Amino acid sequence: MKPLICFYQEDQYIYSDNYVLHSCKPDESVHDFLSSIENNFKKELKVVQINFEYSHQDLFKDKKELYPAAKAAVFVLNQHEVLPAKSLVAKIPSTITTLNLQFNTLETEQDFIKKVEKIKTDIANGRLYQVNLTAPMVSDSIYTGEKIFKNFFEKFSGQYKALLPLTEYDLISFSPELFLKKQNKKLKTQPIKGSIAPTTDAGKKLIDNPKEDAELSMIVDLLRNDLNHVEKESSAKVTAHRELMKLGYIEHTYSEIEIETDKTLPEILQSTLPGGSISGCPKAESLHVIAELEVYKRQAYTGTIGWWKDNNFSLNICIRSFIKYKNQLYYHAGCGIVYDSDAHKEWDEFLLKAGSLSLKNTK
Protein backbone atom coordinates (compact mmCIF):
# COMPACT_ATOMS: atom_id res chain seq x y z
CA MET A 1 0.00 0.00 0.00
CA LYS A 2 1.10 3.57 -0.62
CA PRO A 3 2.64 5.08 2.54
CA LEU A 4 0.56 7.40 4.73
CA ILE A 5 2.30 10.07 6.84
CA CYS A 6 0.84 12.41 9.46
CA PHE A 7 2.44 14.80 11.98
CA TYR A 8 2.23 13.49 15.56
CA GLN A 9 4.03 15.00 18.57
CA GLU A 10 6.85 17.59 18.32
CA ASP A 11 9.21 16.30 15.63
CA GLN A 12 7.54 12.86 15.41
CA TYR A 13 5.51 11.48 12.50
CA ILE A 14 3.03 8.64 12.11
CA TYR A 15 3.98 6.34 9.21
CA SER A 16 1.73 3.52 8.01
CA ASP A 17 1.42 1.26 4.99
CA ASN A 18 -1.30 -0.93 6.46
CA TYR A 19 -4.63 0.84 6.83
CA VAL A 20 -8.28 0.83 5.76
CA LEU A 21 -9.65 3.96 4.07
CA HIS A 22 -13.26 4.99 4.80
CA SER A 23 -14.84 7.78 2.73
CA CYS A 24 -17.92 9.85 3.50
CA LYS A 25 -20.67 9.01 0.99
CA PRO A 26 -22.13 11.87 -1.11
CA ASP A 27 -25.55 11.66 0.60
CA GLU A 28 -24.16 11.26 4.15
CA SER A 29 -23.39 14.24 6.41
CA VAL A 30 -19.77 14.58 7.56
CA HIS A 31 -21.03 14.69 11.15
CA ASP A 32 -22.85 11.35 10.80
CA PHE A 33 -19.86 9.83 9.01
CA LEU A 34 -17.46 10.88 11.81
CA SER A 35 -19.90 9.74 14.51
CA SER A 36 -20.12 6.26 12.96
CA ILE A 37 -16.30 6.08 12.72
CA GLU A 38 -16.11 7.07 16.38
CA ASN A 39 -18.56 4.34 17.40
CA ASN A 40 -16.82 1.62 15.39
CA PHE A 41 -13.12 2.50 15.80
CA LYS A 42 -12.86 4.48 19.06
CA LYS A 43 -9.62 2.89 20.31
CA GLU A 44 -7.78 2.71 16.97
CA LEU A 45 -5.36 5.36 15.78
CA LYS A 46 -6.98 7.15 12.85
CA VAL A 47 -5.96 9.83 10.36
CA VAL A 48 -8.78 12.19 9.36
CA GLN A 49 -9.22 14.49 6.35
CA ILE A 50 -12.19 16.88 5.96
CA ASN A 51 -12.88 19.32 3.12
CA PHE A 52 -13.47 23.06 3.64
CA GLU A 53 -17.13 22.90 2.55
CA TYR A 54 -17.98 20.53 5.48
CA SER A 55 -21.68 21.08 6.27
CA HIS A 56 -22.13 24.00 3.82
CA GLN A 57 -22.35 21.80 0.69
CA ASP A 58 -25.43 23.63 -0.65
CA LEU A 59 -23.75 27.02 -0.59
CA PHE A 60 -20.93 25.75 -2.85
CA LYS A 61 -22.85 23.21 -4.95
CA ASP A 62 -22.55 25.14 -8.24
CA LYS A 63 -18.78 25.75 -7.95
CA LYS A 64 -16.35 24.00 -10.28
CA GLU A 65 -14.33 21.11 -8.83
CA LEU A 66 -10.65 20.75 -9.63
CA TYR A 67 -10.63 17.00 -8.87
CA PRO A 68 -13.07 14.34 -7.61
CA ALA A 69 -13.01 14.17 -3.80
CA ALA A 70 -15.04 12.73 -0.92
CA LYS A 71 -16.29 15.35 1.60
CA ALA A 72 -14.30 13.60 4.31
CA ALA A 73 -12.14 10.50 4.72
CA VAL A 74 -10.70 8.50 7.62
CA PHE A 75 -7.78 6.07 7.51
CA VAL A 76 -8.04 3.47 10.26
CA LEU A 77 -4.48 2.28 10.84
CA ASN A 78 -3.91 -1.47 11.30
CA GLN A 79 -0.20 -0.96 11.89
CA HIS A 80 1.97 2.14 12.21
CA GLU A 81 5.35 3.42 13.37
CA VAL A 82 6.20 6.73 15.02
CA LEU A 83 9.36 8.20 13.47
CA PRO A 84 11.45 11.35 13.89
CA ALA A 85 11.73 13.56 10.75
CA LYS A 86 15.17 12.26 9.75
CA SER A 87 14.21 8.56 9.70
CA LEU A 88 10.91 9.45 8.05
CA VAL A 89 12.59 11.19 5.11
CA ALA A 90 15.10 8.32 4.76
CA LYS A 91 12.26 5.79 4.67
CA ILE A 92 10.61 7.35 1.60
CA PRO A 93 12.27 5.58 -1.35
CA SER A 94 12.25 8.44 -3.91
CA THR A 95 15.39 10.52 -4.52
CA ILE A 96 15.80 14.26 -3.97
CA THR A 97 16.17 16.08 -7.28
CA THR A 98 15.16 19.44 -8.69
CA LEU A 99 11.52 19.12 -9.61
CA ASN A 100 10.49 20.49 -12.96
CA LEU A 101 7.30 22.34 -12.05
CA GLN A 102 5.87 25.53 -13.50
CA PHE A 103 2.77 26.83 -11.75
CA ASN A 104 0.09 28.99 -13.37
CA THR A 105 -2.34 30.87 -11.15
CA LEU A 106 -5.96 30.06 -12.06
CA GLU A 107 -6.88 33.65 -11.24
CA THR A 108 -5.36 36.74 -12.86
CA GLU A 109 -3.83 39.51 -10.78
CA GLN A 110 -6.50 41.83 -12.22
CA ASP A 111 -9.41 39.63 -11.12
CA PHE A 112 -7.90 39.06 -7.68
CA ILE A 113 -7.51 42.81 -7.15
CA LYS A 114 -11.10 43.46 -8.28
CA LYS A 115 -12.33 40.93 -5.72
CA VAL A 116 -10.27 42.54 -2.94
CA GLU A 117 -11.86 45.90 -3.80
CA LYS A 118 -15.35 44.34 -3.79
CA ILE A 119 -14.70 42.87 -0.31
CA LYS A 120 -13.44 46.25 0.95
CA THR A 121 -16.70 47.87 -0.27
CA ASP A 122 -18.72 45.15 1.52
CA ILE A 123 -16.72 45.81 4.71
CA ALA A 124 -17.28 49.59 4.47
CA ASN A 125 -21.04 48.94 4.06
CA GLY A 126 -21.16 46.91 7.26
CA ARG A 127 -21.66 43.52 5.56
CA LEU A 128 -18.69 41.95 7.41
CA TYR A 129 -15.25 42.56 8.97
CA GLN A 130 -12.85 40.20 7.24
CA VAL A 131 -12.80 37.61 4.41
CA ASN A 132 -10.09 35.10 3.55
CA LEU A 133 -9.85 35.23 -0.26
CA THR A 134 -8.05 32.35 -2.00
CA ALA A 135 -7.25 31.01 -5.46
CA PRO A 136 -5.59 27.89 -6.89
CA MET A 137 -2.50 27.40 -9.06
CA VAL A 138 -1.70 24.41 -11.23
CA SER A 139 1.34 22.76 -12.77
CA ASP A 140 1.77 19.70 -15.00
CA SER A 141 3.51 17.06 -12.93
CA ILE A 142 4.75 13.52 -13.50
CA TYR A 143 5.85 13.12 -9.88
CA THR A 144 4.27 10.91 -7.23
CA GLY A 145 2.91 12.30 -3.96
CA GLU A 146 5.83 10.68 -2.11
CA LYS A 147 8.38 12.42 -4.33
CA ILE A 148 6.73 15.80 -3.84
CA PHE A 149 6.51 15.28 -0.08
CA LYS A 150 10.18 14.30 0.18
CA ASN A 151 11.45 17.07 -2.10
CA PHE A 152 9.58 19.92 -0.42
CA PHE A 153 9.97 18.58 3.14
CA GLU A 154 12.86 20.96 3.99
CA LYS A 155 11.74 23.93 1.85
CA PHE A 156 8.27 24.25 3.39
CA SER A 157 8.91 24.29 7.11
CA GLY A 158 5.82 23.85 9.28
CA GLN A 159 4.91 21.56 12.17
CA TYR A 160 1.81 19.93 10.67
CA LYS A 161 2.96 17.99 7.60
CA ALA A 162 1.13 15.05 6.10
CA LEU A 163 0.94 12.79 3.03
CA LEU A 164 -2.43 11.15 2.47
CA PRO A 165 -3.00 8.66 -0.37
CA LEU A 166 -6.74 9.27 -0.86
CA THR A 167 -8.88 7.30 -3.32
CA GLU A 168 -8.72 9.76 -6.20
CA TYR A 169 -5.73 11.96 -5.33
CA ASP A 170 -2.71 12.39 -3.06
CA LEU A 171 -2.80 15.19 -0.51
CA ILE A 172 0.59 16.58 0.53
CA SER A 173 0.47 19.14 3.33
CA PHE A 174 3.19 21.38 4.77
CA SER A 175 0.85 23.27 7.05
CA PRO A 176 2.32 25.47 9.80
CA GLU A 177 -1.11 26.01 11.41
CA LEU A 178 -2.71 24.07 14.27
CA PHE A 179 -6.49 24.08 13.99
CA LEU A 180 -7.48 22.07 17.08
CA LYS A 181 -5.62 19.91 19.57
CA LYS A 182 -7.36 18.00 22.33
CA GLN A 183 -5.46 16.30 25.11
CA ASN A 184 -7.68 14.92 27.87
CA LYS A 185 -9.93 17.86 28.78
CA LYS A 186 -7.85 20.61 27.23
CA LEU A 187 -8.88 21.85 23.76
CA LYS A 188 -6.70 24.47 22.08
CA THR A 189 -6.40 26.32 18.78
CA GLN A 190 -3.56 28.43 17.31
CA PRO A 191 -4.85 30.70 14.53
CA ILE A 192 -2.32 32.35 12.23
CA LYS A 193 -2.93 35.84 10.77
CA GLY A 194 -0.39 38.39 9.65
CA SER A 195 2.32 37.63 7.10
CA ILE A 196 5.56 39.26 5.96
CA ALA A 197 8.47 38.39 3.65
CA PRO A 198 11.52 37.34 5.72
CA THR A 199 13.91 40.32 5.83
CA THR A 200 16.19 41.26 8.76
CA ASP A 201 13.67 43.29 10.77
CA ALA A 202 10.54 41.57 9.39
CA GLY A 203 9.37 40.33 12.79
CA LYS A 204 9.41 43.79 14.35
CA LYS A 205 7.63 45.31 11.33
CA LEU A 206 4.92 42.66 11.55
CA ILE A 207 4.40 43.14 15.31
CA ASP A 208 4.30 46.96 14.95
CA ASN A 209 1.74 46.93 12.10
CA PRO A 210 -1.76 47.94 13.35
CA LYS A 211 -3.51 46.33 10.32
CA GLU A 212 -1.89 42.96 11.07
CA ASP A 213 -2.76 43.40 14.77
CA ALA A 214 -6.45 43.96 14.01
CA GLU A 215 -6.55 41.09 11.49
CA LEU A 216 -5.35 38.56 14.09
CA SER A 217 -7.26 40.10 17.03
CA MET A 218 -10.64 39.71 15.35
CA ILE A 219 -9.89 36.06 14.53
CA VAL A 220 -8.93 35.52 18.20
CA ASP A 221 -12.35 36.85 19.25
CA LEU A 222 -13.99 34.63 16.60
CA LEU A 223 -12.18 31.50 17.83
CA ARG A 224 -12.97 32.36 21.46
CA ASN A 225 -16.57 32.43 20.26
CA ASP A 226 -16.31 29.03 18.54
CA LEU A 227 -14.72 27.42 21.62
CA ASN A 228 -17.28 29.07 23.92
CA HIS A 229 -19.92 27.59 21.59
CA VAL A 230 -18.37 24.11 21.99
CA GLU A 231 -18.55 24.25 25.79
CA LYS A 232 -20.93 26.38 27.88
CA GLU A 233 -19.61 25.06 31.21
CA SER A 234 -16.20 26.75 30.95
CA SER A 235 -14.70 29.88 29.37
CA ALA A 236 -12.26 30.20 26.47
CA LYS A 237 -8.97 31.83 27.49
CA VAL A 238 -6.37 33.58 25.33
CA THR A 239 -3.10 31.92 26.43
CA ALA A 240 -0.78 33.58 23.86
CA HIS A 241 -1.26 36.55 21.55
CA ARG A 242 0.73 37.73 18.53
CA GLU A 243 3.68 35.35 18.85
CA LEU A 244 6.11 35.29 15.94
CA MET A 245 6.47 32.21 13.69
CA LYS A 246 9.48 32.15 11.35
CA LEU A 247 9.15 29.66 8.48
CA GLY A 248 12.11 30.71 6.29
CA TYR A 249 10.04 31.56 3.20
CA ILE A 250 7.58 33.69 5.22
CA GLU A 251 6.95 34.97 8.77
CA HIS A 252 3.62 35.02 10.60
CA THR A 253 1.97 36.03 13.85
CA TYR A 254 -0.27 33.59 15.71
CA SER A 255 -2.24 33.37 18.96
CA GLU A 256 -3.48 30.58 21.19
CA ILE A 257 -6.91 30.04 22.78
CA GLU A 258 -7.90 27.22 25.14
CA ILE A 259 -10.99 25.79 26.80
CA GLU A 260 -11.80 22.74 28.94
CA THR A 261 -14.31 20.26 27.55
CA ASP A 262 -15.32 16.60 27.46
CA LYS A 263 -17.02 16.89 24.07
CA THR A 264 -16.11 14.50 21.25
CA LEU A 265 -14.47 15.30 17.91
CA PRO A 266 -17.69 15.20 15.81
CA GLU A 267 -19.44 17.50 18.35
CA ILE A 268 -16.50 19.91 18.51
CA LEU A 269 -16.22 20.17 14.72
CA GLN A 270 -19.90 21.14 14.42
CA SER A 271 -19.18 24.41 16.25
CA THR A 272 -15.76 25.09 14.73
CA LEU A 273 -15.63 24.10 11.02
CA PRO A 274 -14.70 25.69 8.68
CA GLY A 275 -11.81 27.22 10.64
CA GLY A 276 -12.15 30.92 11.49
CA SER A 277 -8.71 31.95 10.21
CA ILE A 278 -9.45 30.71 6.66
CA SER A 279 -13.09 31.82 6.33
CA GLY A 280 -13.67 35.27 7.81
CA CYS A 281 -15.66 37.26 10.31
CA PRO A 282 -18.59 36.98 10.94
CA LYS A 283 -18.09 33.45 9.66
CA ALA A 284 -21.60 32.84 8.25
CA GLU A 285 -21.54 35.97 6.06
CA SER A 286 -17.92 35.38 4.99
CA LEU A 287 -18.89 31.93 3.63
CA HIS A 288 -21.51 33.63 1.45
CA VAL A 289 -18.90 36.08 0.14
CA ILE A 290 -16.45 33.23 -0.57
CA ALA A 291 -19.21 31.36 -2.45
CA GLU A 292 -19.92 34.51 -4.49
CA LEU A 293 -16.32 35.39 -5.36
CA GLU A 294 -14.18 32.26 -5.56
CA VAL A 295 -14.43 30.33 -8.84
CA TYR A 296 -13.54 26.85 -7.57
CA LYS A 297 -14.58 24.74 -4.61
CA ARG A 298 -11.73 24.70 -2.12
CA GLN A 299 -12.19 20.97 -1.37
CA ALA A 300 -9.17 19.68 0.63
CA TYR A 301 -7.54 23.15 0.77
CA THR A 302 -8.35 25.01 4.04
CA GLY A 303 -10.07 21.88 5.30
CA THR A 304 -8.32 19.90 7.97
CA ILE A 305 -6.01 16.88 8.40
CA GLY A 306 -4.88 15.17 11.59
CA TRP A 307 -4.80 12.16 13.88
CA TRP A 308 -7.53 10.96 16.24
CA LYS A 309 -7.54 8.29 18.94
CA ASP A 310 -10.01 7.83 21.81
CA ASN A 311 -11.04 11.39 22.55
CA ASN A 312 -7.65 12.93 21.83
CA PHE A 313 -6.72 14.47 18.49
CA SER A 314 -4.62 17.03 16.69
CA LEU A 315 -5.80 18.67 13.45
CA ASN A 316 -4.13 21.17 11.14
CA ILE A 317 -5.59 23.80 8.85
CA CYS A 318 -4.80 22.36 5.44
CA ILE A 319 -2.85 25.27 3.91
CA ARG A 320 0.55 25.24 2.09
CA SER A 321 -0.65 21.97 0.58
CA PHE A 322 -0.44 20.18 -2.76
CA ILE A 323 -3.04 18.03 -4.46
CA LYS A 324 -1.68 15.48 -6.92
CA TYR A 325 -4.47 14.38 -9.27
CA LYS A 326 -3.56 12.46 -12.45
CA ASN A 327 -0.83 14.53 -14.13
CA GLN A 328 -1.78 17.78 -12.42
CA LEU A 329 -0.42 19.30 -9.25
CA TYR A 330 -2.56 21.95 -7.50
CA TYR A 331 -1.47 24.43 -4.85
CA HIS A 332 -3.65 27.21 -3.36
CA ALA A 333 -2.93 30.42 -1.50
CA GLY A 334 -5.02 33.13 0.11
CA CYS A 335 -5.04 36.31 2.19
CA GLY A 336 -7.20 37.82 4.92
CA ILE A 337 -8.86 40.92 3.45
CA VAL A 338 -9.76 43.70 5.90
CA TYR A 339 -10.90 47.32 5.55
CA ASP A 340 -7.37 48.73 5.30
CA SER A 341 -6.01 46.03 2.94
CA ASP A 342 -3.99 47.29 -0.01
CA ALA A 343 -5.12 45.12 -2.98
CA HIS A 344 -1.64 45.04 -4.61
CA LYS A 345 0.05 44.10 -1.34
CA GLU A 346 -2.48 41.29 -0.86
CA TRP A 347 -1.55 39.96 -4.31
CA ASP A 348 2.14 40.03 -3.29
CA GLU A 349 1.24 38.12 -0.11
CA PHE A 350 -0.70 35.59 -2.23
CA LEU A 351 2.49 34.98 -4.28
CA LEU A 352 4.69 34.92 -1.16
CA LYS A 353 2.64 32.04 0.23
CA ALA A 354 3.65 29.96 -2.79
CA GLY A 355 7.07 29.79 -1.10
CA SER A 356 9.81 28.81 -3.51
CA LEU A 357 7.49 27.45 -6.21
CA SER A 358 8.21 28.57 -9.73
CA LEU A 359 5.29 30.78 -10.75
CA LYS A 360 4.27 32.19 -14.09
CA ASN A 361 2.75 35.52 -13.11
CA THR A 362 -0.42 35.82 -15.17
CA LYS A 363 -1.41 39.46 -15.61
Added chain:
Amino acid sequence: MKALLIDHDDSFTYNLQDWLKPICEEIEVINHRDLQKNLHAHLVVLSPGPKSPQDYPHVVEFIQSLSPRSAVYGVCLGMQILVHAAQGTVSPYAPALHGKKSKLIVNAPEYKILDNSFVARYHSLYCSKYDSDQFETLATSADDKIPMWLRHKQKRWMGVQFHPESFLTAQPETHLKILNDWLRT
Protein backbone atom coordinates in the same frame (compact mmCIF):
# COMPACT_ATOMS: atom_id res chain seq x y z
CA MET B 1 -32.32 36.27 36.01
CA LYS B 2 -33.25 34.90 32.58
CA ALA B 3 -31.69 36.47 29.49
CA LEU B 4 -32.70 36.10 25.88
CA LEU B 5 -29.71 36.63 23.61
CA ILE B 6 -30.74 37.45 20.04
CA ASP B 7 -28.09 36.35 17.58
CA HIS B 8 -27.75 38.35 14.35
CA ASP B 9 -25.68 35.62 12.61
CA ASP B 10 -22.63 36.93 14.43
CA SER B 11 -19.34 35.27 15.33
CA PHE B 12 -19.13 36.86 18.79
CA THR B 13 -22.51 35.76 20.20
CA TYR B 14 -21.09 32.94 22.34
CA ASN B 15 -18.48 35.32 23.79
CA LEU B 16 -21.39 37.53 24.90
CA GLN B 17 -23.09 34.50 26.41
CA ASP B 18 -19.88 33.60 28.25
CA TRP B 19 -19.51 37.20 29.49
CA LEU B 20 -23.13 37.28 30.77
CA LYS B 21 -22.92 33.93 32.63
CA PRO B 22 -21.96 35.32 36.07
CA ILE B 23 -25.14 37.46 36.29
CA CYS B 24 -27.69 35.20 34.52
CA GLU B 25 -29.00 31.86 35.75
CA GLU B 26 -30.30 31.09 32.29
CA ILE B 27 -29.34 32.41 28.86
CA GLU B 28 -31.30 31.38 25.80
CA VAL B 29 -29.58 32.07 22.50
CA ILE B 30 -32.07 32.54 19.68
CA ASN B 31 -31.42 33.40 16.05
CA HIS B 32 -33.14 36.62 14.93
CA ARG B 33 -35.10 34.65 12.28
CA ASP B 34 -36.75 32.55 15.00
CA LEU B 35 -38.15 35.40 17.13
CA GLN B 36 -41.76 35.03 18.26
CA LYS B 37 -43.86 37.58 20.11
CA ASN B 38 -44.55 35.47 23.21
CA LEU B 39 -40.91 35.10 24.39
CA HIS B 40 -40.24 36.29 27.95
CA ALA B 41 -37.04 37.33 29.67
CA HIS B 42 -35.86 39.81 32.30
CA LEU B 43 -33.14 40.87 29.93
CA VAL B 44 -33.07 40.88 26.13
CA VAL B 45 -29.58 41.20 24.66
CA LEU B 46 -29.14 42.22 21.01
CA SER B 47 -25.94 40.72 19.63
CA PRO B 48 -23.54 42.47 17.28
CA GLY B 49 -23.67 41.38 13.67
CA PRO B 50 -23.28 42.14 10.00
CA LYS B 51 -25.29 44.67 7.95
CA SER B 52 -27.40 47.53 9.35
CA PRO B 53 -30.54 48.01 11.52
CA GLN B 54 -32.75 48.40 8.40
CA ASP B 55 -31.97 44.76 7.60
CA TYR B 56 -33.62 43.60 10.85
CA PRO B 57 -37.17 45.14 10.90
CA HIS B 58 -38.51 42.04 12.71
CA VAL B 59 -36.06 42.64 15.59
CA VAL B 60 -37.18 46.27 15.87
CA GLU B 61 -40.79 45.07 15.93
CA PHE B 62 -39.94 42.49 18.58
CA ILE B 63 -38.29 44.91 21.03
CA GLN B 64 -41.15 47.36 20.60
CA SER B 65 -43.60 44.60 21.52
CA LEU B 66 -41.80 43.80 24.79
CA SER B 67 -43.35 44.59 28.15
CA PRO B 68 -41.85 47.77 29.70
CA ARG B 69 -40.49 45.59 32.53
CA SER B 70 -38.04 43.81 30.15
CA ALA B 71 -34.66 45.49 29.89
CA VAL B 72 -32.88 45.61 26.51
CA TYR B 73 -29.08 45.75 26.18
CA GLY B 74 -27.72 46.25 22.64
CA VAL B 75 -24.12 45.61 21.62
CA CYS B 76 -22.70 47.30 18.48
CA LEU B 77 -25.37 46.54 15.82
CA GLY B 78 -27.60 45.97 18.87
CA MET B 79 -27.17 49.59 20.02
CA GLN B 80 -27.71 50.80 16.45
CA ILE B 81 -31.00 48.86 16.36
CA LEU B 82 -32.13 50.65 19.56
CA VAL B 83 -31.32 54.08 18.07
CA HIS B 84 -33.00 53.15 14.78
CA ALA B 85 -36.09 51.89 16.66
CA ALA B 86 -36.31 55.32 18.35
CA GLN B 87 -36.21 57.12 14.95
CA GLY B 88 -32.51 58.03 15.25
CA THR B 89 -30.04 57.79 12.34
CA VAL B 90 -27.34 55.18 11.73
CA SER B 91 -24.76 56.17 9.09
CA PRO B 92 -21.61 54.71 7.48
CA TYR B 93 -18.44 55.51 9.38
CA ALA B 94 -14.99 55.78 7.79
CA PRO B 95 -12.43 54.49 8.47
CA ALA B 96 -14.14 51.28 9.60
CA LEU B 97 -12.75 49.92 12.86
CA HIS B 98 -12.58 46.14 13.17
CA GLY B 99 -10.48 44.56 15.91
CA LYS B 100 -9.22 47.94 17.15
CA LYS B 101 -9.20 49.60 20.57
CA SER B 102 -10.14 53.07 21.82
CA LYS B 103 -10.19 54.73 25.22
CA LEU B 104 -13.56 55.75 26.64
CA ILE B 105 -14.41 59.25 27.80
CA VAL B 106 -17.13 58.65 30.36
CA ASN B 107 -19.61 61.52 30.88
CA ALA B 108 -21.84 59.75 33.41
CA PRO B 109 -20.51 60.51 36.93
CA GLU B 110 -21.67 57.13 38.27
CA TYR B 111 -19.57 55.23 35.69
CA LYS B 112 -16.32 57.27 35.96
CA ILE B 113 -14.52 54.10 37.04
CA LEU B 114 -14.34 53.21 33.31
CA ASP B 115 -13.00 56.60 32.20
CA ASN B 116 -9.88 56.15 30.02
CA SER B 117 -10.23 52.38 29.90
CA PHE B 118 -9.72 50.53 26.59
CA VAL B 119 -12.66 48.99 24.75
CA ALA B 120 -12.77 46.88 21.56
CA ARG B 121 -14.42 48.23 18.41
CA TYR B 122 -15.87 46.37 15.42
CA HIS B 123 -17.96 48.74 13.34
CA SER B 124 -18.28 50.54 10.02
CA LEU B 125 -21.58 52.25 10.93
CA TYR B 126 -22.35 54.56 13.85
CA CYS B 127 -25.24 56.32 15.58
CA SER B 128 -24.95 59.73 13.90
CA LYS B 129 -28.18 61.33 15.19
CA TYR B 130 -30.55 60.71 18.09
CA ASP B 131 -32.82 62.79 20.27
CA SER B 132 -31.08 63.90 23.48
CA ASP B 133 -34.50 63.94 25.18
CA GLN B 134 -34.56 60.19 24.58
CA PHE B 135 -30.93 59.03 24.85
CA GLU B 136 -28.28 60.07 27.31
CA THR B 137 -24.69 59.73 25.98
CA LEU B 138 -22.87 57.99 28.82
CA ALA B 139 -19.53 57.78 27.00
CA THR B 140 -17.75 58.65 23.75
CA SER B 141 -14.47 57.44 22.24
CA ALA B 142 -11.42 59.51 23.22
CA ASP B 143 -9.79 59.49 19.76
CA ASP B 144 -12.69 60.10 17.33
CA LYS B 145 -15.50 61.29 19.67
CA ILE B 146 -18.12 58.74 18.51
CA PRO B 147 -21.08 57.79 20.77
CA MET B 148 -19.95 54.64 22.59
CA TRP B 149 -22.49 54.13 25.35
CA LEU B 150 -26.14 55.23 25.44
CA ARG B 151 -29.01 54.92 27.93
CA HIS B 152 -32.65 55.59 27.16
CA LYS B 153 -34.20 58.16 29.50
CA GLN B 154 -37.71 56.66 29.54
CA LYS B 155 -37.32 53.02 28.51
CA ARG B 156 -35.12 50.34 30.07
CA TRP B 157 -32.74 50.37 27.11
CA MET B 158 -28.95 50.54 27.24
CA GLY B 159 -26.55 50.22 24.31
CA VAL B 160 -22.80 50.02 23.75
CA GLN B 161 -21.08 50.62 20.41
CA PHE B 162 -17.98 48.80 21.71
CA HIS B 163 -17.68 45.09 22.54
CA PRO B 164 -17.58 44.43 26.31
CA GLU B 165 -17.14 40.68 25.63
CA SER B 166 -13.97 41.08 23.52
CA PHE B 167 -10.57 40.05 24.88
CA LEU B 168 -9.37 43.50 23.75
CA THR B 169 -11.66 45.25 26.27
CA ALA B 170 -9.72 46.09 29.43
CA GLN B 171 -12.28 45.64 32.22
CA PRO B 172 -15.02 43.23 31.12
CA GLU B 173 -15.99 42.44 34.74
CA THR B 174 -16.56 46.14 35.54
CA HIS B 175 -18.77 46.51 32.46
CA LEU B 176 -20.73 43.46 33.59
CA LYS B 177 -21.11 44.74 37.16
CA ILE B 178 -22.45 48.05 35.83
CA LEU B 179 -24.94 46.20 33.63
CA ASN B 180 -26.03 44.08 36.60
CA ASP B 181 -26.45 47.13 38.89
CA TRP B 182 -28.46 48.94 36.19
CA LEU B 183 -30.73 45.90 35.73
CA ARG B 184 -31.45 45.82 39.45
CA THR B 185 -32.43 49.49 39.79
